Amino acid sequence: MFLKGLLQALPGVEEIIDQKTGITYKTTKSFAKVEFGKTFIRVLVRSFKYYDPDKMIKNIKGYLWGYEGTMRIDSVQDIEKAFNIIKQSYEETL
Numbered sequence: 182m183f184l185k186g187l188l189q190a191l192p193g194v195e196e197i198i199d200q201k202t203g204i205t206y207k208t209t210k211s212f213a214k215v216e217f218g219k220t221f222i223r224v225l226v227r228s229f230k231y232y233d234p235d236k237m238i239k240n241i242k243g244y245l246w247g248y249e250g251t252m253r254i255d256s257v258q259d260i261e262k263a264f265n266i267i268k269q270s271y272e273e274t275l
Contacts (some may be wrong), residue, residue, distance in 0.1 A: 182220065184215065184254070189263050191271055212270040214248060222254040224263055226270040235262050 188194060188206050197205040202222075203216035214225040229240040229250035242249040249269075252263050257264070 184224075184260050184264065187226065187260075188213070188215075188267065191268070193275075194271070203269045206271075208247055208271065208274045209255045210274045211247070212274045213267050220255070224267060226252065226266060227273055228270065231266050231269040233266055238266060 185204075189196065193208050195207050197207065203214050205211050206213045206215070210227075216223040216225070225241075225246065225248035226238070227248060227250070228258055229242065231238065231250070237252045238250040239252070240249065241251050248253045250266075252266060254260060254263050
């Protein structure tokens with residue numbers, strides 16, 4: 182399943198798509214922002230401290246964007262790894 186379907190399947194998720202830079206997913210608070218490049222997808226998440234055995238998250242806390250972690254998805258194989266991290270961000274907002 183593709184990333185959008187996985188995110189929409191989470192209970193209580195609202196999708197905000199009228200943005201110039203990407204799509205935001207939120208419950209009571211935003212937990213992920215998906216941005217699109219020509220050959221990759223960038224996902225911003227609430228923290229860079231989630232369980233991440235594949236070392237996908239980079240710390241962007243110093244940028245003060247409201248998100249502390251970012252990941253780059255370059256292939257279909259990366260989607261499942263990234264979704265496990267996104268789900269941790271989602272659970273933090275419940």
